[in-house]
Amino acid sequence: MPTTKRSLPISLEDRVNIGRFVPLRDRGLHALLGGLTFYLIVITGWPLGRLLAEVFFSIKDNPSFIKEVLTAPASARAFRNTAEAAFWASALSVLVGTLGALLVTLTDIRLKRLLSFLILLPMLIPSQITALAWKMMVDFISKPGSPNPLYSREGVILVLGIEHSTLVFLSVRASxxxxxxxxxxxxxxxxxxxxxxxxxxxxxxxxxxxxAGFALSFVAGIGNFGVPALLGIPGRFPVLTTLIYRKLNGFGPSVLGETAILSLALMGLAGLGLSLRAFASRRVSVAVIKTQSIRSLFPLGVHRLPVEGGMFLLFLSISLLPLIALAATSFVPAVGVLLTPDTFTLGNYRAGLSQDAVVRAFSVSLKLSTITALVCVGVSIPLAYCAVIRKVPLSHSLVLLADAPYAIPGIVVSISMILAFLKPLPLVGSLYGTAGILFIAYASRFLSLALMPTLAGAEQFDRHLEEAASMAGARTFRRLRTVVFPSVLPSAFSGGLLVFMAALNEITVSSLLWSAGNETIGVMIYAMHYEGNSPQAAAISMISVLIVVAIALTISKLGKSLPEGVIPWRG
Structure with a gap:
């Protein structure tokens, strides 16, 4: 009988052209790319495009509308305050972060892990909780009845500078x-x-x-909402994020055109910071040959003890002391009451958790954070597969699109979501005022957090395994499921935990998208504080902090088996 010769699939090496894998007749890969493209267009491309279209339609009949909005006294003042606060806060971040990085990296200072934890602690705490903790700390040391000095321009700059010093520390330590x-x-x-x-x-x-650290701090500062909301609004120090928030809260969708223009102004400032970061990144030295261990490059000698004392005192004061004040406030019956055995109470925790709105907020935040983390992990793995393992050119554009919402201010993401999903859509209707718009905003905003570790994990993947599966006849989706997925999952899982941690206490995006019945933890803490329930707000904040720290410790445990660069605070 004549034998039928079975042709094997084309190997990866036969499809490589100048370092790029070019898929030939791979329907599975095309379907995967098509699905990823459609998903990213829906959650990111369409909303951002709708934001640009709103600006265009706003000036179509009135070309001077942009000038009218940006030159209005309130807008001009907010723009100036935003740039000024972000600049000086970034300068403070550079001082604190660079000092910490130099001492931890170059000297023989002891307890480096503990000191690094204290330096990076503000990175783990949501901005509104950071601002509330600092406010509580200053209340404890201020004279009764005197105004809190943090309700000012200087207070906003101080807290922003401390909060974002971790970004400078990480950047300088890497250098x-x-x-x-x-x-x-x-x-x-x-x-x-x-x-x-x-x-x-x-x-x-x-x-x-x-x-680069300065640029990162600047971008984070201009997009920050929690600190200016808790300290700037009472101190009559408006910035663009709080101006947009107050306009939409006061006038609703009728000012969407105006807020879209203000959002573009905010994006312009962010663009300056990102351009500065790109400029710095191109000039980073790539020579990494080390002639000796850098752990004790500069022994401190007789100065070690006073330097250690000064450093721990500094970072205990700016990182841990505000949280201690927040915890103390959560255990007293009212603001201003000193914590003693007689005044100690768990009433704030009981009262806070007995409120239906608070319980609902925890439920909504936990569900949204979990679903968002799972979806982001599910999207990151195939996207990393296409970009790193298969090296499809289109996938690199998709990675940039996935990173965009995290690079721009969160308030801009909120405006774009309102514009995209306010009007009824076929089959689903209007998503505005539902948990659906919160999920889409979270999925868009935090995809980058899951993608970065997944890309790092995919870089460590042995491509010969995928090639062997291809030669054995396994199609794209089967290779992705049985070969790539198990190898990349640990890195993707750590990224999912980062997404969960960021989404759980999110306030910038949620501040404009929440609705009755769909409150989030961040929104509830903010609302309780402004209703005068600061002790209960402190109690809910402490519960959130404990959850975040527990997740961070879990990620750190996983870090021992993950590639370098997967966990931001892993040195």
Whole structure:
């Protein structure tokens, strides 16, 4: 009998052209790309496009409308305050973050892990809880009846600067770990003292990292809503995020055109910061040859004890002390009452958790955070597969689209979602005022958090495994499910935990999208504080902080088996 020769699928190596894998007749891959493209257009492309269209339609009949909005006294003042607060807060972040990175990375200071935890603690705490904690701390040390000094321009700058110093710390520490240490060693051999080496050799080399940290802090500052809302509104220090919030809360959809223009102004400021970061990133040194361990590059000698004492006192004061004040407030019957055995009470926890709105807010936030994390992980794995393992050119554009909502201010994401889903859509109707619009906004906003670790995990994947499965006849979806998914899942899971942690206490996006019956934890804390229920707000905040810290510890435990770069605070 004549034998029938069965042709094997084309191997990956036969499809590689100048380092790029070009899919040929791969219907599964095309279907996967089509699904990813449709998903990202729905949750990101369409809302952002709708925002631009709203601006266009607003000026179509009145070309001077943009000028009228931006030159209005309230807008001009908010724009100036936003840029000013973000700039000075970023400068403070650079001072605190760079100092911490230099001492932790270059000296023989003891308890480095504990000090790093204190430095990075503000990164784990939501902005509205950070602002509330600082407000409580200053209330404790202020004279009774005196106004809180944090309700001011300086208060907003101080808290923003402390909160975002972690971004500078991470950026500068990464630059220090990538330095060409032979230059530093040469300076030491020539007799240069440590301070001179830092000033003339190390600081110029890590300047791009410092600049990148400044840019990241600036972008985070202009998009921050929690701190300006809790400290700036009472202090009559409006910024663009709070101006947009108050306009929409006061006038509703009738001012969508105006708020869309203000959102573009906010995006313009964010664009400046991102451009500065890109400029700095292109100048980061890639020489990573280390001539010695950097753990004790500059021994402190007799100065070690006072330096350690000063550093721990500084970071205990700015990271842990506000949380202690927040916890103390949650255990007293009223603001201003000192915590003693006689005044200690759990009444705030009982009263807060007995409210239907609070219980509902926890339920909504936990459900939204869980579903968002699962969906983001489910999208990140195939997207990383296309971008890193299969190297499909289109997938790189999809990665940029997925990163966009996290790079721009959250209030802009809220406006774009309102514009996209306010009017009824076929089959689903209007999503505005439902949990659906919150989910879409979260899925769009936090996809980048799950994608970054997943991309890092995919970089470690052995492509020969996928090639072997292809040669054995496994189609795209089967290879993705049985070969790629198990290998990349640990990194993707850690990204999902980051998404859960960020979404649980989110307030910037939720502030404009929540509705009765769909309150979130962040919104409830903000509302309770402004209703005068600060002790109950502190109690709910402490529960949220404990949840976040527990998740962070879980991620840290997983970090031992994950690739470098997956966990932001892992050094």
């Amino acid at each position: 220090l770990q990538g330095l060409p240490w032979d230059l530093v060693e040469a300076a030491r051999v020539l007799g240069a003292r440590p301070l001179r080496i830092i000033r003339t050799v190390i600081l110029p080399l890590i300047a791009p990292g410092i600049l």
